[in-house]
Amino acid sequence: MKLGFIGTGNMGSILIQAFLAAGVDPNRVWITNRNLEKAKALANQYEGIHCKKRNVEVAAEADVLFLCVKPKEYENVVKEIEGICREEQYMVVITSPISLSWLEDRVPCKLVKMIPTINHLVHRGTSLIQFHSLCTLDDRKILLEVFQKISTPLEIEESFVRICSDLSSCSPAFLSFILEQWTEAAHLETGISKEAATFLLAQSIIGMGKLLEQEVFTLTTLQQKICVPGGVTGEGIEAFRPHLLPLFRHVIQTTHRKHRLDQAELMEHDK
Numbered sequence: 001m002k003l004g005f006i007g008t009g010n011m012g013s014i015l016i017q018a019f020l021a022a023g024v025d026p027n028r029v030w031i032t033n034r035n036l037e038k039a040k041a042l043a044n045q046y047e048g049i050h051c052k053k054r055n056v057e058v059a060a061e062a063d064v065l066f067l068c069v070k071p072k073e074y075e076n077v078v079k080e081i082e083g084i085c086r087e088e089q090y091m092v093v094i095t096s097p098i099s100l101s102w103l104e105d106r107v108p109c110k111l112v113k114m115i116p117t118i119n120h121l122v123h124r125g126t127s128l129i130q131f132h133s134l135c136t137l138d139d140r141k142i143l144l145e146v147f148q149k150i151s152t153p154l155e156i157e158e159s160f161v162r163i164c165s166d167l168s169s170c171s172p173a174f175l176s177f178i179l180e181q182w183t184e185a186a187h188l189e190t191g192i193s194k195e196a197a198t199f200l201l202a203q204s205i206i207g208m209g210k211l212l213e214q215e216v217f218t219l220t221t222l223q224q225k226i227c228v229p230g231g232v233t234g235e236g237i238e239a240f241r242p243h244l245l246p247l248f249r250h251v252i253q254t255t256h257r258k259h260r261l262d263q264a265e266l267m268e269h270d271k
Contacts, residue, residue, distance in 0.1 A: 004062025012068030018120040018150040097262035127151035
């Protein structure tokens, strides 16, 4: 399978690097970017990658074509490549506001939405998958095999795209921000260096992840194991309790509102 990537920004470059680290032959990868120098810089890191000037050149070669551009750029990109797209070709959109129904009348390709995460760089994390209704069982099997190279694919419904994206794709940024604030508070309250606090939290998160991955504990049983009666940990959780649920509900409401605005702008621009 030849993989093509239109867009080598943050997520596009993450996907490219993840596939290459998983053993995909660079000679089977075609890339381009609006700022061609970015694409060239990435290609220079991996001998064999085909870096092209135009989107149509990548679309013409790819068996699986990833569109890794911002929502506002989709219309122009699709208009540019629609004449070169093929019925047997797979088109993968990675941007949550873009619906497959928006694309189905524009290109003849077999369509799939795939929401990635930065964790794919270490071949971890969930790739959120939504197949177009015209994708056959064989199509799904082929694409799932592609996505399994770098992730754990999970099929989702359109109605849950945004919340699943929050929990899978956005969560590394959300959680790293929370941990960063925690290290700042630790420094201000006790004088411990930010470097030391960051090291301690990072090691704790790595260990916790392995406990969950190996199913030693669930989130609930992990708390129960640590929170001995009358202990400090339980007191700390009680300090969190009145604040976190309202906070995360507000975060979810905010991301959903932005998602709806992006969709509305796309529809308005399409008129």
